Every structure is written in structure tokens, then in C-alpha cells.
Amino acid sequence: MRFSPLVEQLMEAFRVLPGVGPKTAQRMAMHLLERDRDGGQRLSEVLQVALKEVGYCGRCRTLTEEPVCALCQSPRRDDSLLCIVESPADQLAIEEAGGYLGRYFVLHGHLSPLDGIGPEDIGLDQLEARVAEGGIHEVVLATNPTVEGEATAHYIAAQLGDYGVAMSRLAYGVPMGGELEYVDGGTLSRAFNGRLAFRSE
Amino acid sequence: MRFSPLVEQLMEAFRVLPGVGPKTAQRMAMHLLERDRDGGQRLSEVLQVALKEVGYCGRCRTLTEEPVCALCQSPRRDDSLLCIVESPADQLAIEEAGGYLGRYFVLHGHLSPLDGIGPEDIGLDQLEARVAEGGIHEVVLATNPTVEGEATAHYIAAQLGDYGVAMSRLAYGVPMGGELEYVDGGTLSRAFNGRLAFRSE
Ligand SMILES: [Zn+2]
Ligand SMILES: [Zn+2]
Numbered sequence: 001m002r003f004s005p006l007v008e009q010l011m012e013a014f015r016v017l018p019g020v021g022p023k024t025a026q027r028m029a030m031h032l033l034e035r036d037r038d039g040g041q042r043l044s045e046v047l048q049v050a051l052k053e054v055g056y057c058g059r060c061r062t063l064t065e066e067p068v069c070a071l072c073q074s075p076r077r078d079d080s081l082l083c084i085v086e087s088p089a090d091q092l093a094i095e096e097a098g099g100y101l102g103r104y105f106v107l108h109g110h111l112s113p114l115d116g117i118g119p120e121d122i123g124l125d126q127l128e129a130r131v132a133e134g135g136i137h138e139v140v141l142a143t144n145p146t147v148e149g150e151a152t153a154h155y156i157a158a159q160l161g162d163y164g165v166a167m168s169r170l171a172y173g174v175p176m177g178g179e180l181e182y183v184d185g186g187t188l189s190r191a192f193n194g195r196l197a198f199r200s201e
Numbered sequence: 202m203r204f205s206p207l208v209e210q211l212m213e214a215f216r217v218l219p220g221v222g223p224k225t226a227q228r229m230a231m232h233l234l235e236r237d238r239d240g241g242q243r244l245s246e247v248l249q250v251a252l253k254e255v256g257y258c259g260r261c262r263t264l265t266e267e268p269v270c271a272l273c274q275s276p277r278r279d280d281s282l283l284c285i286v287e288s289p290a291d292q293l294a295i296e297e298a299g300g301y302l303g304r305y306f307v308l309h310g311h312l313s314p315l316d317g318i319g320p321e322d323i324g325l326d327q328l329e330a331r332v333a334e335g336g337i338h339e340v341v342l343a344t345n346p347t348v349e350g351e352a353t354a355h356y357i358a359a360q361l362g363d364y365g366v367a368m369s370r371l372a373y374g375v376p377m378g379g380e381l382e383y384v385d386g387g388t389l390s391r392a393f394n395g396r397l398a399f400r401s402e
Contacts, residue, residue, distance in 0.1 A: 003289065004265040006251050013247040016240030018232045024220075029251075030290055031219045033264055034309060037252055039217030044248040046214040047233070050207050051241050054234055063234055064205040088204065089231050108235060 007033065059130075061106040061123050063088045071104065078102045080137040084127070084156060086110055086144055094142065102140070105130065110143060110152040122152070124159060131163050138166040145172060208234065260331075262307040262324050264289045272305065279303045281338040285328070285357060287311055287345055295343065303341070306331065311344060311353040323353070325360060332364050339367040346373060 002008055007029060014025035032040035056062070057069035064070075071077065081102025085091045091104050107122040119125065131139070141156060143149035157167045172190035174183050183191075203209055208230060215226035233241035257263070258270035265271075272278065282303025286292045292305050308323040320326065332340070342357060344350035358368045373391035375384050384392075 003293065004255065004267065004270060006247075006255050006266045007264055007289075009247050010251040010255075013240075013244040016233070016237050016244055017229050019225075019228075026290065027220075028218050030288070032217070032248070033251065033255055034288065036217050039214075040248055040252050043214040043217055044245050044252065046207075046210050047241055047245040047248075050211040050230075050234065051238055051245065054205065054207050054211075063208055065207045066205065069205060087231065087235065088208075089227065092204065 003029075056106075056108075060104045061108065061126070062091060062104065063106075076101075079135050081140065082131070082136050082138070083140040083142050084153075085142045086149065086152075090142065090144070100140075102138075107143070107152070110146075110148040111155055112148060119155070119159075124156065127156070128159060131160050131165060136163075136165050138168060141167060141169045145170075204230075257307075257309075261305045262309065262327070263292055263305065264307075277302075280336050282341065283332070283337050283339070284341040284343050285354075286343050287350065287353075291343065291345070301341075303339075308344070308353070311347075311349040312356055313349060320356070320360075325357065328357070329360060332361050332366060337364075337366050339369060342368060342370045346371075 003011070010029040010033075011022070011025040014020055014028045015022070020028070032043075050065075053065040054063050055065070057064045057066070057072055059068050059072040062069050062071070078101050081100075082105055083091075083094065083100060083102055084105045084107065085094065086107050086109060088106055091106060094100055105123070105127050107124075109117060109122050111117060111119065111122065130136075139156075139160060141153040143153045143156075153169060160167070171194060172187060173194060174180065174187065174191045180188065204212070211230045211234075212223070212226040215221055215229045216223070221229070233244075251266075254266040255264050256266070258265045258267070258273055260269050260273040263270050263272070279302050282301075283306055284292075284295065284301060284303055285306045285308065286295065287308050287310060289307055292307060295301055306324070306328050308325075310318055310323050312318060312320065312323065331337075340357075340361060342354040344354045344357075354370060361368070372395060373388060374395060375381065375388065375392045381389065
């Protein structure tokens with residue numbers, strides 16, 4: 001005996017979620033069926049609506065149910081700065097860190113020729129068109145500090161090279177509050193090379 | 202800025218799942234919206250159908266979309282044995298352990314007067330009616346070895362006391378493969394009291 005076919009299907013369906021194995025999927029299915037049917041109903045409905053309505057912002061490609069997202073519509077952001085990120089989650093992390101007041105462009109991934117992911121799949125044609133409009137003075141290449149993120153940043157820098165905009169990349173270095181002992185060698189070496197004059201006052 | 206309202210609602214909806222905090226809910230929402238919309242669609246649909254169709258077996262109260270579950274319908278199970286468990290997950294664990302060939306009755310919880318959960322809420326009227334039908338020789342009280350599970354077992358034993366059926370409880374003891382050092386004192390003491398004659402042959 002296993003559970004009934006529908007209960008088994010529900011457990012299987014939960015396994016699409018990241019980090020959810022058979023035991024966790026069983027616990028989720030049991031929890032909703034046994035103890036929180038209203039919550040399960042709401043999850044089912046919100047998921048359905050979100051999958052139908054949430055698409056990409058026509059201007060920055062972040063996830064939104066509007067044609068153009070709230071941040072792109074905001075009159076308070078600086079149009080001369082454009083920050084390029086791999087995902088909406090990266091964009092949120094930068095927003096939550098605070099301090100950046102420009103606009104964004106979201107790639108939803110990075111270049112990955114082996115997986116057949118080329119420039120158009122990450123919106124680079126749309127990005128180039130936006131820079132070609134003029135008005136952008138600096139592009140911040142905030143792709144991840146991984147091999148693929150670096151390669152994508154280099155590709156974009158080359159692609160936008162003719163438009164006369166400044167390019168920058170997030171600083172690499174020792175994380176705040178981290179102990180040097182536990183920082184990996186590559187990061188430490190980058191932090192050394194990018195060392196800054198120290199002023200005690 | 203946070204995410205768009207619908208994306209925020211989706212993240213919030215995932216928090217009904219056990220063990221899912223804000224960060225995990227965000228990762229789940231992003232994963233489905235960014236990388237697996239088909240899987241998300243299927244989850245939404247299966248969840249909807251399961252919540253609508255899955256109820257309690259009319260005979261044993263386990264979760265099933267049929268009026269009577271497959272195990273209750275099976276002609277191969279022993280009608281004279283009835284095992285009482287707190288949840289379908291406990292029932293599955295016993296089935297997977299193998300060896301038990303009787304029928305089940307599922308309480309979906311335990312008595313909990315402080316939470317207003319009384320005998321009828323866990324189906325004890327239905328259980329008594331079933332035992333009153335006759336044909337059951339032994340009831341195995343497989344509620345959890347917790348204070349509430351024990352209390353529920355005692356209540357059921359008293360309730361069914363007049364029907365002349367044998368009552369049993371799962372043996373307490375040291376888990377197989379466990380090291381004594383890590384077994385809690387209550388279990389160890391129970392295992393000592395229930396010690397068996399050892400035959401070396
Ligand atoms: Zn936007
Ligand atoms: Zn049944």
C-alpha cells in the first residue's frame with residue numbers, strides 16, 4: 001500500500017519545488033489535507049493566478065503583473081544609471097541593501113552556450129535598444145561573481161562598448177563582518193588587489 | 202521595493218507549508234515563475250483536485266478519493282485485527298515496515314481536551330460502532346508514544362472494554378541499530394522492564 005492515487009499525485013507534484021524530496025513532499029501533502037485545507041486552497045488559487053498574470057516588465061524585464069513595473073514607473077529613480085542583474089531576487093537584494101537609486105535590467109539567467117542560452121534569451125537585444133535610446137551614463141554589471149556571470153558581464157560590456165556609457169562591476173572583497181580565516185583564496189586575492197588607501201582620522 | 206503584489210501574495214501563500222519561512226517561500230515562488238511554470242501549473246491543478254476529492258474512507262477514515270479505500274476493500278486482509286493510528290502517515294509507516302496484515306482505523310489526531318478535541322472529533326463513535334459489529338478479536342492501539350497518544354489509547358481501551366476484544370499496544374524499546382548511549386532514559390527504562398529471555402543457539 002501507498003497512499004491513494006490522488007494523494008500520491010499531490011506528493012509528486014510538490015517535488016517540483018526546490019529542495020523538496022519525497023519525505024518533505026509527503027509532509028506537505030499531509031499537512032494541507034489534514035490540517036490546512038483553506039491554506040491549500042488559497043495556495044492553489046494564487047499559484048494559478050500568478051502563473052497566468054505574472055510576466056516580464058516591458059522595460060526592465062523584472063517579474064510583474066503590470067505591463068511596466070512600479071520601479072520603472074517611479075519618477076524618483078535616476079534614469080542615467082542602469083544596473084544589470086541575473087534575477088529578480090538579485091534585484092531585491094540590491095534594493096534591500098539600499099543606496100542604489102538608478103534603474104534595473106533583469107536578464108533571468110546568464111549566457112550559457114552549452115545549454116543553448118544565447119544573447120536574445122537573456123534580453124540583450126532589448127538591453128542594447130534601451131541603451132541606444134540615450135540618457136544612460138553608467139551601466140553597473142551586477143551579474144553574479146561566477147564564471148558564467150563574469151562571461152556574461154564581459155559580453156555585455158563588449159556589446160555596449162560603442163555607446164559611450166561608463167561600465168562598472170560590483171567590488172569584490174572580504175564580506176563585512178567575515179573573518180579572514182574563512183574567506184576563500186580567490187576572494188582574498190581580489191580583495192588585496194583592490195585594496196584602498198586607509199585614512200585614520 | 203518588494204516584488205510585485207501578486208508575486209508577494211504567492212510567496213505568502215507558500216508559507217502555509219510546514220517548515221517554509223520567508224526565504225524558502227521566495228525561492229519557491231521564484232523557481233516556479235522563472236524556471237518551471239509547467240510544474241507550477243500542475244501543482245496548482247493537482248492541489249485543487251486533491252482538496253476537492255480527497256476525503257475520509259467511510260470505513261477506516263484514512264485519506265482517499267474513493268468512498269472506501271483500497272485497503273478496506275482488499276479481500277486479503279485479516280478482518281479480526283484492527284490497528285488504530287493517529288494519522289495516514291503512521292499507517293503508511295506500519296505498512297512499509299511489513300508484517301501486519303489486519304485492518305486499520307485512522308483517528309486524524311488524538312484527544313486534546315484543551316484544544317476542544319473530543320472523542321467524536323477523532324471518530325471514536327464510528328470506531329465503537331465498528332467493533333460492535335463483531336468479528337474483531339484484537340485491537341492494536343498504535344497511537345504515538347506521547348502523553349496525548351497514551352491518554353488516547355487508555356480512553357479507547359476503556360471505551361471498548363465491554364466488547365470482549367483483546368487490546369494491545371506497540372512494544373516500547375531500544376530502536377534497532379541505535380546506540381544505547383543515545384537512547385533517552387524513559388525508553389531505556391521501558392526497554393529494561395520489557396526485557397525478553399535471550400536464547401543463544
Ligand atoms: Zn520594470
Ligand atoms: Zn479504509
